Amino acid sequence: MAGTIRSMMDAAIPFEESPKLTQFAHGGGCGCKIAPGLLREILARAPQGLVPPELMVGTETADDAAVYRLNATQALVATTDFFTPIVDDPYDFGRIAATNALSDIYAMGGTPILALALVGMPIAKLAPEVIGRVLEGGASVCREAGIPIAGGHSIDVLEPIYGLVGLGLVHPDRVRRNADAQAGDVLVLGKPLGVGVLSAALKKGQLDGAGYAEMLRHTTQLNRVGAALGQMDGVHAMTDVTGFGLAGHLLEICRGSGLSAQVELASLPLIGSAVQWAREGVATGASGRNWAAYGSDVDWPADAPEWQRTLCTDPQTSGGLLVSCAASAAPAVLQAFQSSGFAQAAVVGRMQACEHDRGSRLAFA
Structure with a gap:
């Protein structure tokens, strides 16, 4: 080359x-x-x-x-x-x-x-x-x-x-596929959401130096903790959250595993400056395309603000690992993330059996 x-x-x-x-x-x-x-x-x-x-x-x-x-x-x-x-x-x-x-x-x-x-x-x-x-x-x-x-x-x-x-x-x-989640698993997200929103602000010429540094910090942090997580018996499935946003990649886990999932909006780790931009309506075009592609499989609260949906569909460049693990393994998973420098890692939801005749779905609450 x-x-x-x-x-x-x-x-x-x-x-x-x-x-x-x-x-x-x-x-x-x-x-x-x-x-x-x-x-x-x-x-x-x-x-x-x-x-x-x-x-x-x-x-x-x-x-x-x-x-x-x-x-x-x-x-x-x-x-x-x-x-x-x-x-x-x-x-x-x-x-x-x-x-x-x-x-x-x-x-x-x-x-x-x-x-x-x-x-x-x-x-x-x-x-x-x-x-x-x-x-x-x-x-x-x-x-x-x-x-x-x-x-x-x-x-x-x-x-x-x-x-x-x-x-x-x-x-x-020790292969951790995105199709091996189990009903009753909890979901742990390693990095905060909002990189796409920051990139949109950058492209508009509105992102300041501090916002750029924050964006760079998250997008250049290697997810090498995944190798250690793969060694844990209670970790059943993993994926990384990238271009399809949290909702899109979690739906892939749901469909592959034949399950549904519920996510608590209040538990999601978010990039603080990205929240401010999202509240002002800054978003990527990919966020809207993502929702158009899979929104029919998502139950979204009627009273949830638009900026939260923007962050849940926001394309994450070099985003965090999303782990589906037994509830008993969640403390060890969080500890592994935090000891590897992922300070905002958090339990964000759970996997569950599909409702009768509805198939795999994702619900936010």
């Missing part, structure tokens, strides 16, 4: 003339994901390929990563994630994208072992230093995770794109 990247840089314009990264992007971070309803329609038309017995997790429940059994004690976790810029600083963009990509491995209970870089840049419009700083940001996160970037691929495109292919390992008995 290095030779390809170098040739791309040689053709780029001078650094001092490079425009802001976000001006190229129609959406940023996980907010640029295909809406969940359209994605389901697209995938429903995709032909089913070979499914070997070693494939423990594939596409069947929209899980965070594929898992392939290698032997009795090792399974390979494989994932990829990339997106367009959510911030203008190229180094921060690289850090956020890499943190987000590795989260999928942690969400399966795995530990990353290496990554490959995915790079798409408008090489006639970005300076070599800008492209290099994106790569440096991603590499810094991989160093923090203790893994190499061992290669990758690059192309010339109209919108800047960066992300990783992530590979990890997990014991086959």
